[in-house]
Amino acid sequence: MVETDEFIEDAVAEIREEIGDANAVIALSGGVDSSVAATLAYEAIGDRLTPVYVDTGLMRKGETAEIRQTFSFMESLRVIEAQDRFFDRLSGVVDPEEKRHVIGEGFIDEFEAVAREVDADYLVQGTIYPDRIESEGNIKSHHNVGGLPEVVDFEGIVEPVRDLYKDEVREVARALDLEEVISERMPFPGPGLAVRVVGEVTPEKADVAREACHVVEEELEEYDPWQAFGAVIGKATGVKGDNRVHGWVVAVRSVESRDGMTARAQEIDWSTLQRIQSRITGENENVARVVYDVTHKPPATIEYE
Ligand code: XMP
DSSP states (O other): OOOHHHHHHHHHHHHHHHHTTSOEEEEOOSSHHHHHHHHHHHHHHGGGEEEEEEEOSOSOTTHHHHHHHHTTTOTTOEEEEOHHHHHHHHTTOOOHHHHHHHHHHHHHHHHHHHHHHTTOOEEEOOOOHHHHHHHHTTSSOOTTSSSHHHHSOOSEEEOTTTTOOHHHHHHHHHHTTOOHHHHTOOOOOTTGGGGGBOSSOOHHHHHHHHHHHHHHHHHTGGGOOSEEEEEEEEEEEEEETTEEEEEEEEEEEEEEOSSSSSBEEOOOOHHHHHHHHHHHHHHOTTEEEEEEOOOOBTTSOSSOO
């Protein structure tokens, strides 16, 4: 565990020293890692930091509004509405790694435009220890590691939480008085809902996944999962009213983990599962069925793609 006050003091001093009088940018995802990195960097250099939040259309329900509110104290915050551009890019893309690549590229384009505009020399990133390990092992291409620096010619990259585990980042978030929606938030993958939609990502599938994630998060709060969500995994036949429909299948997943490298599927009470099922099928007439995923990691991964 980290000594949070000491960590914060050292991190702010280090950022100040590294960046000096220059300008910096950070991609704010709404997750605890980038929020902590941004808050530390903002404390260090104020509005010379431009935090950039890109709404890809693959964000959690209410995320963009939450970001605007939580970080309203940062006058330099940029919120970019890029939903249409991302869905255009994702049209016809089915391979999971290709999806990550397309989203990563789209993200770079949006981000780069701002970085150039504000004349940023430094890139601040919320990379944490497990991100680095998984990326080095090449288990999955995490788009928040690498990538960006190759495109924009930054003088340096600053990663204030690079040596911390997720639970340590949360401790720092609490010490920084970040709101609970941030500090206690479940990890959300960089490519967002795209990895919770099997196959092509369309606005409709993203909406189904977004609503399902919202329901699952609400209903499973008392289980205190490390991550819990709904994913659109295909289509199947169902009956709605008097009609047979070919609707979406939503998989519900809830796991315990320390760092995402391994995970255990949680044992959930039947009545809770039934409530989730009835909310998801009831709120969306195009969802035909809901299943619960009992697979640990390994052999499964946490996300679906
Ligand atoms: P998996 O699905 O590999 O996920 O078991 C492990 C942890 O990583 C998150 N994840 C990602 N995070 N970019 C990210 O920033 C990605 O491409 C990505 N894929 C998975 C996942 O949510 C879990 O916490």
